Amino acid sequence: MTVADHPATYREVFAERSFRALFAARTLAIGAMSLQIFALSVLVYAGTGSPLLSALAFGAGFLPQVVGGLLLGSLTDRLRPRPLIAAGYAVEALLAAALGLLDLPVAVSLTLVAVIACGTPVFAGSAARVIAERLTGDAYVLGRSVSNMSSSAAQLLGLAGGGVAVAAVGPRTALLFAAGCHVAAAVVVRFGLPATARSPVLSQEPRPDRAGAVRDSWSGAVALLSDRAIRPLLLAQWLPSAFVAGAEALFVAYGAGRGFPAGTGAVLMAAPAVGMLLGNFVAGRFMRPSLRERSSPAFLLVLGTPLLVLPAAPPLPVLVGLLVVAGTGFAFGLGLQRAFLAAAPEDRRGQLFALFSTGMMALQGIGPLVLGAVAELTSPALAIAVAGAATVLVAPSLRRLRSG
Incomplete structure (x- = not known):
């Protein structure tokens, strides 16, 4: 090492x-x-x-x-x-x-x-x-x-x-x-x-174009x-979060449709957050940087795959466990951070982080709207599975980012 x-x-x-x-x-x-x-x-x-x-x-x-x-x-x-x-x-x-x-x-x-x-x-x-x-x-x-x-x-x-x-x-x-x-x-x-x-911009001479x-x-x-280096890194972080946010927005409707007790929706929404805590702790503290970066596509598969199981109506304890496991997959983003920081222009670094935050918030707001429409046309369970499949489909792009 x-x-x-x-x-x-x-x-x-x-x-x-x-x-x-x-x-x-x-x-x-x-x-x-x-x-x-x-x-x-x-x-x-x-x-x-x-x-x-x-x-x-x-x-x-x-x-x-x-x-x-x-x-x-x-x-x-x-x-x-x-x-x-x-x-x-x-x-x-x-x-x-x-x-x-x-x-x-x-x-x-x-x-x-x-x-x-x-x-x-x-x-x-x-x-x-x-x-x-x-x-x-x-x-x-x-x-x-x-x-x-x-x-x-x-x-x-x-x-x-x-x-x-x-x-x-x-x-x-x-x-x-x-x-x-x-x-x-x-x-x-x-x-x-x-x-x-x-600020690096304040440290420079004023420029007319700024x-x-x-x-x-x-x-x-x-x-x-x-930028061909930055745009894929942004999308690779934005899209899975938007898909999963859309799925989480349907957990209350999914729980009601399954006949679960009142308040179960809150438990289902909390389960991925618990998994996220665990995944970030283990990946951030105990995985070598190179292994963490190689594992980003695998983490993304972990994030999306459990959502594909929800139409099969697993028992509540199994369902909560699956969602905790799915939440650990959010650690995929840690493997992108060094590349993301390296791609940031020195005089636009703060703006890049602002843009990242903007896109994350916007797409996490749009995701529930889109998947909510899918649920209206089909069912909450099927819409959640669609979110899982879409998340899994982002994984090959992470492999191409690494090989590129």
Whole structure:
């Protein structure tokens, strides 16, 4: 085993001060956002009695990120990270506080959520750029792994805590608690993230072609999506996540169709998240980088294949086990991280991470819509199997990426 092929350790990753600060802040913010989304959905439904408006409240912050990613993404490389990221969390805190304190019309509430969401890829891209600059080699991949694990845990805790908080103190007080968590995240970034990081674009002489942030963001996004090395790496990460998100959106309907007890849908939705935690832990910490990269197609098969079994109506314990196993397949993305980082242009690195986040959010919003339509025409079980088959079909592209 060469030194370069030796797996990194958590000690190496958490020894980096910038990573510690961003890890803590992001974990707080993701938990707060999950709580905020749930509480706002409950608040909207209680005020309107409309399932549609409640669903819109749940998803209002996803698709608008496309606008921010495409038209504001270059700001990640033009502005200093610490004030940009701290400002992002502070704005999220103001939003949650406004939703909790003010008796706003539903249309105004959803508009505010959508507008603020436009900035999310910018803040996320800046944080990802800092981590990519501070962690090198396999430490960067392990950092991504532990970030994925904390995201899954924070989402689960945020949703679970949201249910408890809303039941105990009501949705408005829960929104204020979410605002407090966002404030804590901003404070962690402001005082925990070193101010030494300097944008590569700010370090260069001003260039006429980068004068306007919107024009620069659009041209940069087009250039990145046109790059023959970058585009396949983006699609290889976006598409499986979109397919699986679409399948997960049908778990409630699938469970009801099988006659499972009420609440089983939540168990089915949590099972892949548990598998994701396990898969990222094992692959990130114990697999050599070269083995992890060779195993990406196999992990992708593990992600999709169990979904093909659902039309056969396995017993509930077997079904939950299959979904946990499927979730471990999300580790396929770790094997792409070194190639993805190597393909990133130095002066567009932050924008590439913003674009990655934008596409991930957008396609995870579109996936449930497409597979929901398939389920309407056929059945939830068959639509989930279609998602599994589509995921499996991406695996050959990963082999071609490695051989290319």
